[in-house]
Amino acid sequence: MKGSILFIQLTRIGDLIQSAQAVRQFKTENPDISCHILVRTKFAKGIEFLLESVFDKIYYVDTKELLRNGSFSNGIENLKEILTELNTNNYDVSVNYSYNKSSSYFHSLIESKQKIGLHRNFKTEMTVTDPWSQFVFSNVMRGPNSPFNIVDLFRYTLGVKDMHVLQPPQDDKREETIVLHPFASSKKKRWGATRWVELIYKLTRELPETTFHIVGGPQDTTEVGKIINSPALEKVKNQVISHVGTANIADTFRLLQRAKLFIGHDSMVSHLAAETITPSIVLSLGTVRPHETTPYSDRVINLAPKNKCFPCEIKTDCELLPCHTSINHQAVAGIASHVYKTGSTEIKSLLKEMTPFYFNQLKVYKSFYTDQGLRLEEQTGDFKAINDVFKTYYDIIFQYYLRGVDIQGELPEITKDTASHLYRYLEGTNYLYELFNFGIKYCNQIIKKSEEKNPNFEAIQKDIAKLGEIDSLCQVTKQTYPLLANIVDFFHVNKANSPGNNLIEIAKSNLLCYYDASNLIAVLSDFIKKSAEQQINVTESIKEV
Amino acid sequence: MSIQQEIHKAMKDIQAKLNEKQELDHAEVEKLLLAALIEEEA
Numbered sequence: 001m002k003g004s005i006l007f008i009q010l011t012r013i014g015d016l017i018q019s020a021q022a023v024r025q026f027k028t029e030n031p032d033i034s035c036h037i038l039v040r041t042k043f044a045k046g047i048e049f050l051l052e053s054v055f056d057k058i059y060y061v062d063t064k065e066l067l068r069n070g071s072f073s074n075g076i077e078n079l080k081e082i083l084t085e086l087n088t089n090n091y092d093v094s095v096n097y098s099y100n101k102s103s104s105y106f107h108s109l110i111e112s113k114q115k116i117g118l119h120r121n122f123k124t125e126m127t128v129t130d131p132w133s134q135f136v137f138s139n140v141m142r143g144p145n146s147p148f149n150i151v152d153l154f155r156y157t158l159g160v161k162d163m164h165v166l167q168p169p170q171d172d173k174r175e176e177t178i179v180l181h182p183f184a185s186s187k188k189k190r191w192g193a194t195r196w197v198e199l200i201y202k203l204t205r206e207l208p209e210t211t212f213h214i215v216g217g218p219q220d221t222t223e224v225g226k227i228i229n230s231p232a233l234e235k236v237k238n239q240v241i242s243h244v245g246t247a248n249i250a251d252t253f254r255l256l257q258r259a260k261l262f263i264g265h266d267s268m269v270s271h272l273a274a275e276t277i278t279p280s281i282v283l284s285l286g287t288v289r290p291h292e293t294t295p296y297s298d299r300v301i302n303l304a305p306k307n308k309c310f311p312c313e314i315k316t317d318c319e320l321l322p323c324h325t326s327i328n329h330q331a332v333a334g335i336a337s338h339v340y341k342t343g344s345t346e347i348k349s350l351l352k353e354m355t356p357f358y359f360n361q362l363k364v365y366k367s368f369y370t371d372q373g374l375r376l377e378e379q380t381g382d383f384k385a386i387n388d389v390f391k392t393y394y395d396i397i398f399q400y401y402l403r404g405v406d407i408q409g410e411l412p413e414i415t416k417d418t419a420s421h422l423y424r425y426l427e428g429t430n431y432l433y434e435l436f437n438f439g440i441k442y443c444n445q446i447i448k449k450s451e452e453k454n455p456n457f458e459a460i461q462k463d464i465a466k467l468g469e470i471d472s473l474c475q476v477t478k479q480t481y482p483l484l485a486n487i488v489d490f491f492h493v494n495k496a497n498s499p500g501n502n503l504i505e506i507a508k509s510n511l512l513c514y515y516d517a518s519n520l521i522a523v524l525s526d527f528i529k530k531s532a533e534q535q536i537n538v539t540e541s542i543k544e545v
Numbered sequence: 546m547s548i549q550q551e552i553h554k555a556m557k558d559i560q561a562k563l564n565e566k567q568e569l570d571h572a573e574v575e576k577l578l579l580a581a582l583i584e585e586e587a
Contacts, residue, residue, distance in 0.1 A: 061582070122568040
């Protein structure tokens with residue numbers, strides 16, 4: 001099948017790499033479709049070598065270059081040139097993978113036959129019409145409980161059926177090196193120089209023949225100074241080499257290709273490590289959501305704190321950074337040393353030998369591929385915490401609802417505490433089921449009354465007001481039962497983007513939304529009941545859904 | 546007129562049109578796009 005697609009990715013380097021990883025898989029299934037990408041120069045130029053391996057053409061936009069003549073009106077003229085050039089391609093489809101303001105406007109101005117992802121109409125109202133982009137907008141942008149990796153979400157929006165992942169070369173020879181990236185874009189995501197020094201010191205003692213390469217950009221120079229100039233590392237100075245501010249992204253890529261292990265935060269470098277299929281240990285802190293942003297490789301160990309406040313939001317102020325102390329440098333060193341020596345990320349037996357003290361506040365996830373995508377499995381416990389239980393449910397529910405994929409498997413193993421906590425959520429599902437069924441009732445009333453010969457507009461207005469109340473009550477239910485947010489938010493966005501040019505058409509579209517919502521909440525309720533029943537008696541007094 | 550002043554004037558005119566529930570034309574959306582790019586650059 002031939003055709004052309006424009007991808008819009010105006011966000012950061014890590015997002016660009018993840019977009020490329022998804023499109024690479026799409027191109028494997030659709031080799032005759034021409035894929036172009038629109039990017040920001042400052043983020044994309046450094047990884048041009050990677051983007052060129054996936055995309056047939058790259059269009060760069062540079063705000064400073066647009067304003068080179070010094071005026072806004074000249075900037076508009078320069079922008080028009082880019083848009084004219086883009087639109088000469090007569091794209092069949094345009095896909096917006098960035099969820100920011102500029103990309104939504106750009107997308108509106110691309111003259112493609114079909115739009116996927118965020119765009120705006122000419123009243124500047126935001127529009128997301130395809131279901132997987134609605135999922136991203138509702139579940140990823142608005143909350144921390146999405147079960148899917150971002151790369152898989154990008155794949156799903158394109159309809160990619162199978163997994164086409166990178167394979168290591170036959171003669172994948174690695175050197176006795178470890179690449180470290182102890183930096184992150186925000187203080188909340190960064191473990192801190194002191195802990196990194198402790199980790200490096202311990203590893204240099206355990207692995208005296210290994211060279212440690214610290215990589216980072218010019219902005220990390222001050223921070224790396226605190227590490228390499230630490231008195232603790234004085235005696236191992238010749239083992240630790242800093243490339244901070246000197247190695248560019250392509251150099252870092254080559255270092256990773258030769259390394260036996262990468263250790264770092266959730267960052268662009270961790271995604272590069274996935275591209276080189278280097279075994280990786282990723283420290284997830286602050287606002288990071290491991291299930292969404294784990295680098296796309298089955299050779300990742302992701303360490304995440306168990307603190308209730310994790311992951312936090314960007315706007316949350318935090319001076320004490322309690323999640324940082326949950327990751328103990330001894331635990332990281334033990335796991336790193338094992339992965340380095342064995343070349344394997346199978347660590348369950350190792351963890352059993354390590355002191356359980358390390359894992360009181362720490363989750364250790366291992367990445368693996370399923371037929372549907374990349375998933376994480378917790379390695380330290382036999383029982384799933386409630387957040388992870390809901391992720392399992394949503395994986396099953398949304399895979400079936402949006403992709404028609406039936407995932408077979410056991411219900412998660414849970415403790416009695418988790419069962420009690422789950423049991424409480426049955427009430428929330430009951431409330432939502434009732435609300436969605438009221439939605440069905442009032443939509444039907446609106447349709448019936450609108451189709452009458454002389455419609456009673458006052459009565460129709462009252463029914464429309466009822467639908468508004470239902471929306472408000474769904475939001476209140478979500479506040480009380482936050483783990484039900486995925487379904488509430490998805491259908492909120494789904495209904496807001498329902499097709500229809502008049503009241504009857506919109507009411508009919510919304511009716512279908514409410515039917516689907518009520519079915520999904522019934523399925524979720526069933527999962528919760530069956531899971532809780534493993535540990536506690538679920539009384540018959542619960543209203544049957 | 547500085548760039549910021551040009552943006553301010555353009556946004557004022559666009560907002561007035563939106564307040565009257567009118568649709569914008571391509572040129573106006575282009576102004577919104579460039580303003581957004583400048584805002585994000587900062």
